[in-house]
Amino acid sequence: MSKAKVNILRKGKGPELTGRIVVPGDTQYHAARKEFNTFFNKFPLVIVFAQETKDVTNAILWARHWDVPIRMRSGRHSYEGLSVVDSGIVIDVSEMLQLDVDRRNETVTLQTGFRDSAIDEILGSEGLAVPTGLCPTTGVAGYTLGGGQSKLSRSLGLIIDNLLELEMVDADGRVILANANHNADLFWASRGGGGGNFGITTSFRFRTHSIDTVAFANIGWNLRDLVPVLRSWQLLTVPSSDDRLTPLLTIVNGLKSGSSTKLFNTSFPLQMQGVFLGPVSELRKLLYPLLQAGSPQQVFIEEIPWLEAVERIAVSQPESEPFKSVGPFVNHLLPDEGIEKIERLINDPPTSSVAILFHGLGGAVANVPSNATAYYYRRALYNMSIWSTWSTPEGSAPGIRWVEDFRKAMLPFTQGVYVNTPDLSIKNWSEAYYGSNFVRLTRVKAKYDPENIFNFPQSIPPARGW
Known part of the structure; x- marks a missing residue:
């Protein structure tokens, strides 16, 4: 559709679009349609950067009037590019940036x-925190709605465990609030049901936590130490381990020396990082068995400011690039057979860079029942995100195939998949993402979006005859 036609639609009969509007032909259009995963190259009819909630309402009503597909977007981090669509409207909330800290009630209300990184910096400057994610550029909306696995998960839980209320615009353009006492079914579904299924979320209210300095660990090994390191690392995620530590472990293998294609920005092929909410002396004692695994090439275990720990984790995360990733859960300690299979696969990558991120869970995450929120995999010890990237278009097919082969090879040792790492090749996705919570989610969908206006590949369908 031409820019002229779009202008007629947005200012002609019917609802009018408001906010910052970008259409094909505008100088900012190509930057506006770009996703974090640059493998996807889609061309929306119009992109609306909402400045206030009313802009979201107007965009939904406009899209319904002209029967245009809708996608909503916060940080552009949808792994399968599901926050953008060809010939549709993208409703982007990234310019809605109001934030209010309520010190007396220990809460923060922020727009989506x-x-x-911005949440960490603003709250951290006041000695406060909510459990945000690892990557600095992830948008809070999609991150939260999928559950929100954080660098403080074992001590403070998922971000949804700290969510008190949300504001959402529904398919009819109405602004609704959801909390434990009002629209409680929607509040349940929005805590782990994934972004984009029920409406467009415009604000959250979170419980905050006081934080100042933390004990922080950063340990590096060579790839040959993978087996003993992973065997020891996973013991930090069992129920009996100290839940004040949320441990991370990154394994990276890139075939192309000097390639501009890069996954996790680690100094060593094996890197453990972790924030510990306790004395550094106790962290050193806790990590002693891990330090005996292999031959550590770098050991940093010190007390540092919270925001410095945030930055150290952030700089090691992937940057915008073409990639494929999926994140299954591990509910039981991997046996030697599983660890050795990981070693074989990571040492036999395609013509691309590959990585695995192990993200410690359990602790406070496991203290919540699996049906208390839509996030189902509460008993997982950790999440295992499998990554591949490539530097040439020809590398995409083998890179994607490697991730899929890896996921299937891990099926005997894993359960389900984190909904914030969607994989369109998964056939039983409803069970993989939501377990036994899926049926209830379809009922919530039927109540709040019965016409399935907010739909996309692998979106939750409304229950029929519920």
């Missing part, structure tokens, strides 16, 4: 345009 914020990214993790």
Whole structure:
């Protein structure tokens, strides 16, 4: 559709679009349609950067009037590019950036345009925190709605465990609030049901936590130490381990020396990082068995400011690039057979860079029942995100195939998949993402979006005859 036609639609009969509007032909259009995963190259009819909630309402009503597909977007981090669509409207909330800290009630209310790094910096400057994610550029909306696995998960839980209320615009353009006492079914579904299924979320209210300095660990090994390191690392995620530590472990293998294609920005092929909410002396004692695994090439275990720990984790995360990733859960300690299979696969990558991120869970995450929120995999010890990237278009097919082969090879040792790492090749996705919570989610969908206006590949369908 031509720019002229779009202008007629947005200012002609019917609802009018408001906010910052970008259409094909505008100088900012190509930057506006770009996703974090640059493998996807889609061309929306119009992109609306909402400045206030009314702009979201107007965009939904406009899209319904002209029967245009809708996608909503916060940080552009949808792994399968599901926050953008060809010939549709993208409703982007990234310019909605109001934030209010309520010290007396120990809460923060913020609009959904914020990214993790900004939330960390603003709250951290006041000695406060909510459990945001690892990557600094992830948008708070999608991150939260999928559950929100964080760098503080074992001590403070998922971000949804700290969510008190949300504001959402529904398919009829109405602004609704959801909390434990009002629209409680929607509040349940929005805590782990994934972004984009029920409406467009415009604000959250979170419980805050006081934070100042933390004990922080950063340990590096060579790839040959993978087996003993992973065997020891996973013991930090069992129920009996100290839940004040949320441990991370990154394994990276890139075939192309000097390639501009890069996954996790680690100094060593094996890197453990972790924030510990306790004395550094106790962290050193806790990590002693891990330090005996292999031959550590770098050991940093010190007390540092919270925001420095945030930055150290952030700089090691992937940057915008073409990639494929999926994140299954591990509910039981991997046996030697599983660890050795990981070693074989990571040492036999395609013509691309590959990585695995192990993200410690359990602790406070496991203290919540699996049906208390839509996030189902509460008993997982950790999440295992499998990554591949490539530097040439020809590398995409083998890179994608490697991730899929890896996921299937891990099926005997894993359960389900984190909904914030969607994989369109998964056939039983409803069970993989939501377990036994899926049926209830379809009922919530039928109540709040019965006409399935907010739909996309692998979106939750409304229950029929519920």
